[in-house]
Amino acid sequence: MLDINTVKPSRGYNFAFLDENTKREVRRKILKAVAIPGYQVPFASPELPIARGWGTGGLQVTMSIIGPDDVLKVIDQGCDGGVNAVNIRNLLVKTTGVRTTFDTRAASIIQTRHRIPEEKMRADQILVLQVPIPDPLRFVEPSMARTAEMHAEMDYSRMLVFLYEDIVKWGEITIGARYPSLVNDRYLIDPSPIPRWDVPKLNRAETLYLFGAGREKRIYAVPPHTPVQPLEFEDFKFRVEDFSGRSCIRCGAKDTYLNELFDAVSGAKVYVCSDSGYCDKRRAAGKRGPV
Amino acid sequence: MGYEAVAGGEEAIKNAADLLRYFRTRGGSPPLTVRQLMDQQRLAVDRVMGEGSLYAPVIAALALKEAEGDAVEAAFIVRAYRATQPRRYYSLPVDSTRMQIIRRISGTFQDIPGGQILGPARDYTQRLVDFSLLEENENTVRNFLAGLGVQTSGQEELPASFPKVVDRLRADGLLAEAGETDRRLFDITRKSITFPCPRSARLQSLARGETGAMMALAYSSIRGYGDIHPFLAELRVGYIPLYIRHHGRTGPVYMGKIPVTEAEIIAQYAEGEKGTRPKLTLGYGLCFGHNEVKAIAMGILDRAMRSRSSRKAPAEDEEFVLYHIDGIESSGFVAHWKLPHYVTFQSTLDRLRKSQLIQEEAGHAGHKYG
Numbered sequence: 305m306l307d308i309n310t311v312k313p314s315r316g317y318n319f320a321f322l323d324e325n326t327k328r329e330v331r332r333k334i335l336k337a338v339a340i341p342g343y344q345v346p347f348a349s350p351e352l353p354i355a356r357g358w359g360t361g362g363l364q365v366t367m368s369i370i371g372p373d374d375v376l377k378v379i380d381q382g383c384d385g386g387v388n389a390v391n392i393r394n395l396l397v398k399t400t401g402v403r404t405t406f407d408t409r410a411a412s413i414i415q416t417r418h419r420i421p422e423e424k425m426r427a428d429q430i431l432v433l434q435v436p437i438p439d440p441l442r443f444v445e446p447s448m449a450r451t452a453e454m455h456a457e458m459d460y461s462r463m464l465v466f467l468y469e470d471i472v473k474w475g476e477i478t479i480g481a482r483y484p485s486l487v488n489d490r491y492l493i494d495p496s497p498i499p500r501w502d503v504p505k506l507n508r509a510e511t512l513y514l515f516g517a518g519r520e521k522r523i524y525a526v527p528p529h530t531p532v533q534p535l536e537f538e539d540f541k542f543r544v545e546d547f548s549g550r551s552c553i554r555c556g557a558k559d560t561y562l563n564e565l566f567d568a569v570s571g572a573k574v575y576v577c578s579d580s581g582y583c584d585k586r587r588a589a590g591k592r593g594p595v
Numbered sequence: 596m597g598y599e600a601v602a603g604g605e606e607a608i609k610n611a612a613d614l615l616r617y618f619r620t621r622g623g624s625p626p627l628t629v630r631q632l633m634d635q636q637r638l639a640v641d642r643v644m645g646e647g648s649l650y651a652p653v654i655a656a657l658a659l660k661e662a663e664g665d666a667v668e669a670a671f672i673v674r675a676y677r678a679t680q681p682r683r684y685y686s687l688p689v690d691s692t693r694m695q696i697i698r699r700i701s702g703t704f705q706d707i708p709g710g711q712i713l714g715p716a717r718d719y720t721q722r723l724v725d726f727s728l729l730e731e732n733e734n735t736v737r738n739f740l741a742g743l744g745v746q747t748s749g750q751e752e753l754p755a756s757f758p759k760v761v762d763r764l765r766a767d768g769l770l771a772e773a774g775e776t777d778r779r780l781f782d783i784t785r786k787s788i789t790f791p792c793p794r795s796a797r798l799q800s801l802a803r804g805e806t807g808a809m810m811a812l813a814y815s816s817i818r819g820y821g822d823i824h825p826f827l828a829e830l831r832v833g834y835i836p837l838y839i840r841h842h843g844r845t846g847p848v849y850m851g852k853i854p855v856t857e858a859e860i861i862a863q864y865a866e867g868e869k870g871t872r873p874k875l876t877l878g879y880g881l882c883f884g885h886n887e888v889k890a891i892a893m894g895i896l897d898r899a900m901r902s903r904s905s906r907k908a909p910a911e912d913e914e915f916v917l918y919h920i921d922g923i924e925s926s927g928f929v930a931h932w933k934l935p936h937y938v939t940f941q942s943t944l945d946r947l948r949k950s951q952l953i954q955e956e957a958g959h960a961g962h963k964y965g
Binding site: 351353356386387391436448449475477478499500501521 | 679937939
């Protein structure tokens with residue numbers, strides 16, 4: 305038993321918090337995930353000092369691949385300033401000392417929740433996505449043992465029936481974010497709760513996308529140049545969110561994912577870029593929204 | 596937004612931490628010591644060690660202090676600390692007949708070899724608010740202890756070994772063995788479980804499950820969602836010795852003893868193959884410290900999950916049970932809805948408005964959806 309009198313507050317954590325053996329295991333699982341695009345690789349996923357469901361999967365991936373020379377960007381809902389992004393960035397900076405940035409183009413690793421940045425990412429960058437529910441088949445089958453069989457047999461019929469019934473009931477596929485997409489013509493993935501707006505960015509991209517689900521203990525990947533197709537029917541095509549006729553009140557952008565706000569004074573509905581780094585960059589270049 | 600928001604976020608986070616400390620200390624009472632918590636909040640410390648999956652009373656008591664008594668939060672702190680510790684050894688299998696017992700009861704036989712020992716139990720106390728505790732001080736405690744004739748530092752003489760109730764059933768050919776052929780130890784902290792999983796993984800998951808969640812699922816099973824009709828063959832609370840094998844030493848090396856609660860549940864009749872002799876089956880529960888409800892719930896669930904029923908009740912479905920009893924995972928995900936979901940909600944609104952539009956247009960055209 306520990307002696308109360310000899311217990312000292314421990315400050316000595318390894319680089320990037322995780323011990324090297326744990327990091328090696330995660331990297332092995334990442335390699336497997338890259339080798340089998342879209343396949344969910346189970347991993348041990350030890351507890352972190354951040355709560356389960358708050359980004360522990362993404363964190364473990366980032367912690368395992370980050371080195372002292374990396375430049376890190378962390379976003380939540382596209383925003384560098386969200387409290388959870390700040391908290392995660394602080395943990396990573398505290399345990400690695402790496403440089404950070406809000407500029408998508410300047411980062412070597414970007415950890416994100418619910419968004420893919422608006423600016424196109426390059427081959428020398430990695431996007432790490434935090435994942436709450438790794439299995440797209442959870443919509444139709446709660447048991448992971450059963451969905452593992454369905455993935456193995458590439459049996460996605462129930463998912464297609466689900467979409468069909470959606471159309472019958474509502475006249476439209478009602479899945480907003482987390483849109484099920486087929487990777488490399490083989491595995492169906494849950495692309496994490498990114499909006500449909502971001503799904504096309506996964507298709508044949510320059511960048512490596514790594515997905516980490518900490519609570520559910522799964523890692524999967526979309527490697528560069530891999531085809532990613534959102535599920536659709538010939539007569540009911542996949543469609544991204546419709547922002548036609550709207551623009552960002554801060555920077556005037558008409559081609560970005562917008563969040564709806566209510567003006568505190570007038571109560572009027574206004575729109576603002578969800579990607580705060582991109583919006584700030586446009587403002588720095590003198591772009592302004594409609595007055 | 597942007598830089599301003601970052602500064603705001605940083606400051607808000609720091610202020611929130613300061614406010615937590617303020618709310619814990621603003622009453623001006625003397626700060627709780629870890630020693631006080633270990634002594635006087637014994638069951639809370641035990642529960643946190645069990646759910647935190649680390650036998651470390653000091654750390655658990657400290658976590659309870661830090662978490663202002665929130666057991667789930669304290670267990671989370673302990674679990675996160677545990678994850679940074681290397682696993683150097685696996686202890687040798689524990690022979691719980693060698694438990695130094697402080698309490699031992701059976702619900703199946705009145706006379707058990709070694710006798711029933713009520714021990715420190717709340718079962719037959721009346722749950723009245725004890726107003727005399729308002730006056731409790733060091734003097735009243737000292738007088739009570741002196742009157743009891745118990746020395747606070749002394750160790751009672753305990754018998755070295757008690758025979759197991761279930762061993763008597765075994766000897767009479769009434770008890771079916773678990774029938775698990777996979778003897779390998781599956782370490783759930785090193786590998787994520789997949790289903791069907793070996794019993795060692797099931798028992799490990801249960802041993803660190805959240806007491807309330809396990810209690811609810813076990814309750815559902817005995818109330819009728821499932822067909823388990825359990826009996827408590829034996830409940831033991833006491834200290835068990837732990838041994839490891841160490842390189843360069845011939846025999847097992849004694850590491851110390853820890854308090855545990857052990858429950859052996861027997862349920863009616865194995866659902867055997869046709870023609871086999873009907874037998875009782877055993878469910879096993881074991882957890883750190885003194886936590887009887889958890890040990891009993893664990894025994895019930897261990898047995899319930901072995902059900903071969905074709906229509907499984909929730910408590911009989913190992914995937915359902917094991918994925919949902921972990922307090923650290925379930926509390927984290929339930930609480931994560933506090934995080935912003937602006938982007939996803941925007942996406943949902945987009946779909947909803949589109950669906951409304953379609954319904955309106957269909958209505959005008961005389962069609963109907965839904």
